[in-house]
Amino acid sequence: xxxxxxxxxxxxxxxxxxxxxxxxxxxxxxxxxxxxxxxxxxxxxxxxxxxxxxxxxxxxxxxxxxxxxxxxxxxxxxxxxxxxxxxxxxxxxxxxxxxxxxxxxxxxxxxxxxxxxxxxxxxxxxxxxxxxxxxxxxxxxxxxxxxxxxxxxxxxxxxxxxxxxxxxxxxxxxxxxxxxxxxxxxxxxxxxxxxxxxxxxxxxxxxxxxxxxxxxxxxxxxxxxxxxxxxxxxxxxxxxxxxxxxxxxxxxxxxxxxxxxxxxxxxxxxxxxxxx
Amino acid sequence: xxxxxxxxxxxxxxxxxxxxxxxxxxxxxxxxxxxxxxxxxxxxxxxxxxxxxxxxxxxxxxxxxxxxxxxxxxxxxxxxxxxxxxxxxxxxxxxxxxxxxxxxxxxxxxxxxxxxxxxxxxxxxxxxxxxxxxxxxxxxxxxxxxxxxxxxxxxxxxxxxxxxxxxxxxxxxxxxxxxxxxxxxxxxxxxxxxxxxxxxxxxxxxxxxxxxxxxxxxxxxxxxxxxxxxxxxxxxxxxxxxxxxxxxxxxxxxxxxxxxxxxxxxxxxxxx
Numbered sequence: 001x002x003x004x005x006x007x008x009x010x011x012x013x014x015x016x017x018x019x020x021x022x023x024x025x026x027x028x029x030x031x032x033x034x035x036x037x038x039x040x041x042x043x044x045x046x047x048x049x050x051x052x053x054x055x056x057x058x059x060x061x062x063x064x065x066x067x068x069x070x071x072x073x074x075x076x077x078x079x080x081x082x083x084x085x086x087x088x089x090x091x092x093x094x095x096x097x098x099x100x101x102x103x104x105x106x107x108x109x110x111x112x113x114x115x116x117x118x119x120x121x122x123x124x125x126x127x128x129x130x131x132x133x134x135x136x137x138x139x140x141x142x143x144x145x146x147x148x149x150x151x152x153x154x155x156x157x158x159x160x161x162x163x164x165x166x167x168x169x170x171x172x173x174x175x176x177x178x179x180x181x182x183x184x185x186x187x188x189x190x191x192x193x194x195x196x197x198x199x200x201x202x203x204x205x206x207x208x209x210x211x212x213x214x215x216x217x218x219x220x221x222x223x224x225x226x227x228x229x230x231x232x233x234x235x236x237x238x239x240x241x242x243x244x245x246x247x248x249x250x251x252x253x254x255x256x257x258x259x260x261x262x263x264x265x266x267x268x269x270x271x272x273x274x275x276x
Numbered sequence: 277x278x279x280x281x282x283x284x285x286x287x288x289x290x291x292x293x294x295x296x297x298x299x300x301x302x303x304x305x306x307x308x309x310x311x312x313x314x315x316x317x318x319x320x321x322x323x324x325x326x327x328x329x330x331x332x333x334x335x336x337x338x339x340x341x342x343x344x345x346x347x348x349x350x351x352x353x354x355x356x357x358x359x360x361x362x363x364x365x366x367x368x369x370x371x372x373x374x375x376x377x378x379x380x381x382x383x384x385x386x387x388x389x390x391x392x393x394x395x396x397x398x399x400x401x402x403x404x405x406x407x408x409x410x411x412x413x414x415x416x417x418x419x420x421x422x423x424x425x426x427x428x429x430x431x432x433x434x435x436x437x438x439x440x441x442x443x444x445x446x447x448x449x450x451x452x453x454x455x456x457x458x459x460x461x462x463x464x465x466x467x468x469x470x471x472x473x474x475x476x477x478x479x480x481x482x483x484x485x486x487x488x489x490x491x492x493x494x495x496x497x498x499x500x501x502x503x504x505x506x507x508x509x510x511x512x513x514x515x516x517x518x519x520x521x522x523x524x525x526x527x528x529x530x531x532x533x534x535x536x537x538x539x540x541x542x543x544x545x546x547x548x
Binding site: 107 | 442446447
């Protein structure tokens with residue numbers, strides 16, 4: 001496992017592999033109607049890393065994420081999550097999955113939505129008082145103090161997605177799998193959410209695999225950006241991001257940031273040309 | 277204190293709400309009064325005989341006079357309709373809950389539900405009499421046969437309507453079938469379940485009265501209608517019809533009220 005270079009001492013990337021894909025292939029459907037979504041994907045994500053997957057529509061970014069989550073199974077190759085099969089990792093509740101849609105339960109309040117994983121998992125060794133403190137802490141971390149008793153429909157899209165983020169963090173999974181989580185938000189909200197997510201990542205020991213359509217977002221957030229080709233999806237290039245931490249608006253205005261954005265953009269356009 | 281008076285604060289809003297309710301209630305009320313007036317007028321103008329069409333005022337006064345008996349008979353009919361609905365609904369809901377995950381099972385049961393909905397169930401009444409006797413048993417069975425397919429279909433579609441991402445979310449939590457059922461599928465099924473219930477309570481009442489009409493005790497609305505109709509006591513028949521209507525409407529409104537309360541979080545119920 002090669003560890004990417006980071007110019008910061010504040011964020012320590014682990015040496016253990018959190019997620020690995022080896023020669024992974026995924027076909028949807030069968031026979032003549034089969035479509036090859038991804039093939040020959042090799043990718044290692046170290047513990048504590050923040051890796052973005054970027055590529056044209058239909059390049060299988062989400063497919064990779066869903067394979068790691070054991071929501072679908074590979075047609076070939078192996079996926080390993082925390083040294084286990086994805087299925088075992090799912091049963092062990094090793095990861096939290098965040099969808100593009102907030103996917104909140106309309107009939108539950110904000111508080112009860114965040115409490116859902118704890119109710120289902122019946123986590124032992126956590127008193128109900130401790131659970132309540134944890135929910136409270138997370139809601140205030142995502143800036144939703146005072147909205148505990150609201151129902152999802154009373155919140156804006158950005159607030160709903162913050163609830164879903166708190167819900168994914170509440171059972172403290174070691175991995176977050178995020179499928180274009182802020183894709184449906186306006187740009188200002190999105191920027192704020194990105195910085196918030198980055199702060200959470202810096203404060204916790206979470207590994208994040210993040211699917212996005214946005215080049216600036218990918219560069220700003222990640223240690224490494226994985227550029228994928230169009231259908232069938234393959235890894236075109238892996239670009240290490242050597243920006244300092246914490247990633248603030250100042251970093252966003254640095255020359256190095258613009259160079260990296262350009263590098264990713266060029267790689268991405270090569271990936272699109274290769275498709276034709 | 278004076279400025280923060282909540283009654284004053286909510287005054288205009290309440291007025292608006294009242295206006296909205298009035299807009300819903302007053303037009304049908306006017307139509308009703310006009311229809312009753314027209315009815316009286318037609319009888320007067322064409323000199324229609326009493327046994328063909330009695331005057332509304334006559335029906336009303338006999339209704340008041342016989343109210344005690346009509347309520348007693350209504351209660352018996354309601355009991356049959358209610359027990360039949362409980363039985364039929366229970367079977368329909370249970371079958372939906374068992375089969376909704378497995379396409380071939382749901383379709384296998386679904387075909388028979390569709391057939392039962394197409395069959396005029398009341399034609400089965402003579403059979404249920406043979407099986408369960410002339411009294412309440414056979415009538416409850418007929419109501420059950422009529423309502424089971426309705427609640428099966430509505431509940432099934434409702435249970436299946438759960439959001440795909442939400443199902444994957446539950447899967448990612450490694451939630452078992454039972455937890456996923458109660459936490460996700462049941463809330464998603466509720467709106468359609470209530471739609472089915474609104475239809476089923478009405479059907480249950482209709483089927484109960486008709487099967488009572490076919491035979492058995494006179495101490496219920498259907499039996500009473502049969503007896504009075506045989507003696508050409510048209511006014512008495514009409515009072516029973518009015519009681520049946522009132523019971524049917526109030527049942528429907530109770531279900532609709534529960535629906536509104538339970539699903540106050542649902543997009544179709546809030547706002548407006």
